[in-house]
Amino acid sequence: MGFLPFLLALPLIEIAGFVLLGPYLGVGGTLAEIILTGMIGMAVVRRQGFETLVRLRAAAQAGETPLPVAVDGGAQVLAGVLLTVPGFFTDAIGLLLLVPPLRQIAVTGALRWLARSARVPATQPGAGRTVIETDYEIVEREVPPDRRIDRE
Numbered sequence: 001m002g003f004l005p006f007l008l009a010l011p012l013i014e015i016a017g018f019v020l021l022g023p024y025l026g027v028g029g030t031l032a033e034i035i036l037t038g039m040i041g042m043a044v045v046r047r048q049g050f051e052t053l054v055r056l057r058a059a060a061q062a063g064e065t066p067l068p069v070a071v072d073g074g075a076q077v078l079a080g081v082l083l084t085v086p087g088f089f090t091d092a093i094g095l096l097l098l099v100p101p102l103r104q105i106a107v108t109g110a111l112r113w114l115a116r117s118a119r120v121p122a123t124q125p126g127a128g129r130t131v132i133e134t135d136y137e138i139v140e141r142e143v144p145p146d147r148r149i150d151r152e
Helices: 003-061 067-084 088-097 100-118
Strands: none
Touching (some): 003 067, 003 088
């Protein structure tokens, strides 16, 4: 199933969840679950969004690539957003994304899927290549000594 059909089917999945689980929880229990997971989701988004920015800045200052930090933080923020959306299915996915080993599996799978879907088939001539031909000339100008960076 593609992403768009899944997105269109999501409300139906959530309604089915309310119909199936609603009688067991009752109206009060269902409303309490929706409100509680919504509050947890908002707290996760706020905390993880800020923490991810701090971790990104630390990785950049250390000279490391920020991609793993950004992807992990993005997955945690997505978990918070899913918890904020009312419904049992999105809450279950959001809670699973908060568990570090499961989040790592999901992130690895998503990155593999993105890498696979982003490839251009090599059967097309010139696929994925851009060639720019040009002439150039190196121009060096003398920098006055008082304007040089390496003065001693």
